[in-house]
Amino acid sequence: MSSKKVVIVGGGAAGGTAAQFARKADREAQIAVLSREEHGQYSRCGLVYALSGVVESFDSLIEFGPGWFQERGIDYRTGVSATIIEPNSRRIDVLKGHNTENIFYDSLVIATGGVPKIPEIDGIHTTEGSAKDGIFVLRTLEDGKHIKERGATAKSAVIAGAGMIGVEAADALRHLGLNVTIVEAEGSVLPTMLDPDVAETVELRMRELGIVVKTGALVSSVNGARGVESVRVKRVADGATAEINCDMLVLAVGTAPAAKLAGSAGCAIGATGGIVIDDRCSTSVQNIFAAGDCSEYRDFITGVPSLCGMGHIAVQQGRVAGINAVGGDARLLPGLVTTRGISLPDMEVSATGPTTDQLKAAGIDVMASRVAVDDRVPYFPNSKLAVKLIARADGHALVGAQLVGSRGAHLRAAACAIAVAKGMRAEELARIEMCYLPPAAPPLDPLNVAAEFLAKRLEKR
Amino acid sequence: MSSKKVVIVGGGAAGGTAAQFARKADREAQIAVLSREEHGQYSRCGLVYALSGVVESFDSLIEFGPGWFQERGIDYRTGVSATIIEPNSRRIDVLKGHNTENIFYDSLVIATGGVPKIPEIDGIHTTEGSAKDGIFVLRTLEDGKHIKERGATAKSAVIAGAGMIGVEAADALRHLGLNVTIVEAEGSVLPTMLDPDVAETVELRMRELGIVVKTGALVSSVNGARGVESVRVKRVADGATAEINCDMLVLAVGTAPAAKLAGSAGCAIGATGGIVIDDRCSTSVQNIFAAGDCSEYRDFITGVPSLCGMGHIAVQQGRVAGINAVGGDARLLPGLVTTRGISLPDMEVSATGPTTDQLKAAGIDVMASRVAVDDRVPYFPNSKLAVKLIARADGHALVGAQLVGSRGAHLRAAACAIAVAKGMRAEELARIEMCYLPPAAPPLDPLNVAAEFLAKRLEKR
Missing domain, CATH: 3.50.50.60 (FAD/NAD(P)-binding domain)
Incomplete structure (x- = not known):
């Protein structure tokens, strides 16, 4: 054989x-x-x-x-x-x-x-039809090298798209010392990952870091004969435009x-x-x-x-x-839970399961709770961890979680992925023994607190 | 009314x-x-x-x-x-x-x-029957103050009992500059929390920190007329004894x-x-x-x-x-999962569910896997996270987890508590989407790897 x-x-x-x-x-x-x-x-x-x-x-x-x-x-x-x-x-x-x-x-x-998707933008190509100098995507290792090369001399960059790659690229270029503007057509950053109320915390942090965030806006045209000199940004709501000078444009509108x-x-x-x-x-x-x-x-x-x-x-x-x-019989889980995360300086941003909009579009009746609670005991330096939990109105099984905080968001999102995959109900997560330890987590974990709050809302409904 | x-x-x-x-x-x-x-x-x-x-x-x-x-x-x-x-x-x-x-x-x-339990130790009291100076327990705030007061002038301490409190107290006194010896009757440290093979990693770290660890041994007598001057330690196996000079003795043999x-x-x-x-x-x-x-x-x-x-x-x-x-109707989960953790410098130690011995004593037929895998991608500074998972031989539902590593053990133990509470099978945990992110975790999380390894063992059985 x-x-x-x-x-x-x-x-x-x-x-x-x-x-x-x-x-x-x-x-x-x-x-x-x-x-x-x-x-x-x-x-x-x-x-x-x-x-x-x-x-x-x-x-x-x-x-x-x-x-x-x-x-x-x-x-x-x-x-x-x-x-x-x-x-x-x-x-x-x-x-x-x-x-x-x-x-x-x-x-x-x-x-x-x-x-990478290339959006319809006026002036994205030279008059000869070739790609204009200073326009980038970030998919391959070579793409990364090209952006870094340009980033070494550029003063300012515009990022089109505030999805995961756009936000991470914006922060990376900021880290390199560029003035960065990020432009997102939806009303909030990370729109396929976070509900707008959770995204707000991330947007605030981006602004604190010095990134200019323009949501509800599109890059409508690129100016410059051979290379990018500026872009025109159009507000989706009313079509108002503004011009932003920049040396480079990174397209991050999806894949x-x-x-x-x-x-x-x-x-x-x-x-x-x-x-x-x-x-x-x-x-x-x-x-x-x-x-x-x-x-x-x-x-x-x-x-x-x-x-x-x-x-x-x-x-x-x-x-x-x-x-x-090779003839085996391996299996995936019966569906994508899609746990996902990004990091910003002093911030972990994570989610698992669909957003509220995605759930509603699928006709699933859900309720959500959002809390921001201390991530450690009071006598250890601590900060707020924002936790949004989403559960089915019928039966209370958890279907999604979104977390933003300076520590512990990523692994708690993973814990929530397990809860979502096993249909854990909000009232069960409220009682589950997370790992209490003064330097790591309070006796009632932020997940317990968020779940308790959600369970109460579900009960009252 | x-x-x-x-x-x-x-x-x-x-x-x-x-x-x-x-x-x-x-x-x-x-x-x-x-x-x-x-x-x-x-x-x-x-x-x-x-x-x-x-x-x-x-x-x-x-x-x-x-x-x-x-x-x-x-x-x-x-x-x-x-x-x-x-x-x-x-x-x-x-x-x-x-x-x-x-x-x-x-x-x-x-x-x-x-x-705190007070073990039968010769010479633990003065001839007048009062507690000997330099002998402590650690339960209350006052206990803590007393130990700290003595620790400020003492040169060396013996801790009787290497459970969670004993190990933490040993490390705290080491941190204060004392020479510390910890004595545990069982064959390994943290015996009600960790299986011996996992405990070994913790014991090694304690030794690295300069703590003298004596397992399979008991404090058999306290010497000194009014206060502790030394203790005699007896090996359980053969009764051999050795004397250890010390200024204080902390009893941590259980509550x-x-x-x-x-x-x-x-x-x-x-x-x-x-x-x-x-x-x-x-x-x-x-x-x-x-x-x-x-x-x-x-x-x-x-x-x-x-x-x-x-x-x-x-x-x-x-x-x-x-x-x-006050007349409400709140409920506990139907049992104790008992997630528990301690921290040592650069080490998180966590567990959820019973130890293998506790499971066997209850007549539950289990299999376990133990892996030590990188806790991050290779291009980020990383170290090994040891993960032991235990599942029922029949049906493969996870019943326990023990984790030791420099980061991420506590919150992964909490994630395992959710898996245990919901009867997640090893092959499901192998596939679950943990939160991959280069600075946080590799694409296949240590929990995925450990679960895969366990699922394979269970399948072959």
């Missing part, structure tokens, strides 16, 4: 992890990874820290270089792109330079990731799944534009799996097909796809 | 909290708190931090002084002791100085706490519930010596509730009646007892 041939398209967190777990599960399998980039598997979530200089170099973000894979008998190819999949003959065409090679597979894992290749193979593409996968990371086409940012999977709470877009989810899905590609 | 008369015996975490919640639930109730001590409600768990000097003064541990209660219409009496309860006439006799007062109650909350008063009222006392309570904090006698260290309640996993002995449990029980004492 000949060994199984596994081809993995994409060498990032999902693809690299798929290769690693395929290898662990099957020592005989022939495994090839096709990567457009040259660096091997690196931490995309670390880019902002290399940009700010908190992490010394971009190269230190490389977790598993091509050589690491080669040593484990994985044919990790760099600088190649897959052009066509022919699922009937299980063939994939791979372009390197001007040469196309046909590779045959038994199983294919598509882990092509995402591409689209790179699903074209999968589409060419006949894989079902969902409403999000992502490749539809099930809990085995199977696509609609036999022997083709997908994982990571290119895929869509149901939200755990709402059931709505959602883009994954998180490093830890890419790793979990890569694991499942890799194991199943 | 006249207002309800509530008497609370004990003004610590349980009693003080009972008074607060009784007042919140009933603005008309007459509430009296009878406290032996003078300070009001203070943080017992903070004593070691005031001892070490991490917290500036013992007085800063006072969270709610007598005046705070008086302002809220609570008659908080200090320096009094309750001597007899007459449940038929709902009478309690209260001694202040030489005067006894009879108080009548509608509801009584017994929150008398615990008293006994102060249940005598409740016993006098006819309240059922359990095998632990604690007052038996149900999920409403009701005792076996009508209109008498109990809460905190004086009570026993079932363990959530084993069902075994257990002493509470934790500040956060005292607060939770005080809340329930207080609300129910």
